[in-house]
Amino acid sequence: MRRILLMGNPNVGKSAFFSRLTGTKVIASNYPGTTVGFTKGSLMLGEEQVEVIDVPGTYTLEPTSKAEEVASRLLQTGDVVINVLDATNMERNLYLTLELLERDIPVIVALNIWDETKHRGIEINTARLEELLGVPVVPTVALTGEGMKELANRIPEAASPEMTERTRDERWAAVGSIINEVQTLSHRHHTWLERLQDASLKPLTGLPIAVMVLAVSFVIIRSIGEGLIGYVMEPLFDRLWTPVMMELSELLGSEGFWHDVLIGNLFDGAVDYSQSMGVLTTGLFIPLGAVLPYILAFYLVLGVLEDVGYLPRLAVLLDNLMHRIGLHGYAIIPTMLGLGCCVPAIMATRILESRRERLITATLISIAIPCAASQAMIIGLVGEQGVQYLAMVYGTLFMVWLVLGFVLNRTVRGFSPEILIEIPPYRIPHWRAMLQKLWMRVYGFLREALPIILLAILVVSILISLGVFDKIAEVTAPVVSGIFGLPEAAVVAIVVGLLRKDIAIGLLAPLALSADQLVVGSVVLTMFFPCIAAFVVLARELGFRGLLMAIGVMIAATIVVGGLLNVVLL
Amino acid sequence: MKEDKPITVRHMHAGQSGKVVEILGGTHLFNRLNSLGIRPGKRITKVSSMFLRGPVTVRVDRSQVAIGHGMAGKIVVDVEEKKP
């Protein structure tokens, strides 16, 4: 099968381009480095099926970073290159194009983000560019699909013009003369977006803007989450599902093994979704009723921040603080993703340059950053007791993140390089692309988490009815009650935390804990051990030794923090 | 007032522009800055810098690049006279 490579600078819209071309859905975001591994898909070119590879973004073929190494290795294996350019940033993009033309592989050029050239006052003579480069040049808008057909049709015209290898300076000189001939810039006034762009990078205006953006995000997430739970999910469950469950309960004779597993305990003869612990009651309510609304709300807001292009600016603003904990500002991006789910977050640590940074970031995420699912449960359970308790949970976790980062920075060997990133312009997000991304993420949650949640509840209800937990509780009592000050039965939650944290936190509900105990419980469950999915990616990304280190730090930190909280609060 | 002496990006004021004269330091840094469009002869404009030795942001062509404080001290610029 012939193989087409999509190549271009970071953040030129390759991922969006790839989705359009192949129909494979991948996540595109407005910051450099979305694609770090590579993604494969396929495309029908006339009668022939060809393979398409989304190559990580690179500025040059001389490998200066990991992504660039991957790119130059992949180049050896391709048959045609579609070189995707950001039409609003041609000068920098053309360098790679010239490097590609020097290689012995047919190239076709896509001038992407064409839609933005007009209002940015950029005019490009594509016909002349085509002549100068000696390969087809097609303007495209990957977001809407404009120009994509023409591009696909012209792939057979891709050419590899005779070109001798040049030095770097010669290439830049050539880029300069091409630009002079094909591009005309007209002067225009700064748009409000550009003004906002600069304001959000200057310390005096940028920090207040950052605080505002984060606060507004939090309020929006909370209102959407609570709103959906209170006005949609709970009524749905109460009116539609409860009657079905009550029928079933009667059918099963209101007791016995199957009743315990499927429905769980009844309270005053009724289902209580947060405490019954049946697979069909609590098992369905936690993921769909309590967690899904927050997942939806979180990824909606994150998607807007990503596509607008705010996150790299946050990275620059926080670079200072992050350096104190051994990271550069860019680590804030995986960390923010971690507030959604640890799994994509830990994978996203690949955008960081050094192994040391990846290790510290991933360890901190898996210990101190609660995922959206856990947060939904924490907000539901602890928030009920009062906002001050919620603040205690978040405050403690934030302190843990800082202190642990500080300690790791002192102890992990190596050094963390300085920040050097391109900051993309603000863009008005394209709503269809955004909804698609939201759907992919929500669907991902349902597909990956739902089965594990149901399994977790099933295992718990079986183990409880077999009395296994009483044994475990006896053994672990010194730690659970002695150090953390929680009732022995809380060990069930801790064990279940190995599978899913949201369920684990849900298991604290029936224990009748005091508000302070809930705080300790939530913090301990968040910090202690990653859930199974996070464990798998941690192992994959950090290797065996990294994983051992992360887990060692995790256990030690949990015991220290849980113990301290117990002393202070209880 | 004309400033003749080349200074580093670190010492430029926000809003000032200038031509890059030289990049001190190894070829690795040179290459990385190069691929982001920062190379001798280019005109760049400083957008902002974060206090406490935080990163410096510059505009080059149509894009913005954030540069760590240390690296910013290695980019030597011939500053233009500010238009009145």
Ligand SMILES: Nc1nc2c(ncn2[C@@H]2O[C@H](COP(=O)(O)OP(=O)(O)OP(=O)(O)O)[C@@H](O)[C@H]2O)c(=O)[nH]1
């Ligand atoms: N206006 C406009 N925006 C686009 C277009 N194509 C992509 N984008 C946006 O540009 C941003 C970057 O797109 P990605 O597809 O993530 O870019 P990429 O080249 O894959 O980036 P890396 O994976 O980081 O190399 C996203 O926010 C897209 O929505 C386009 O044709 N027009």
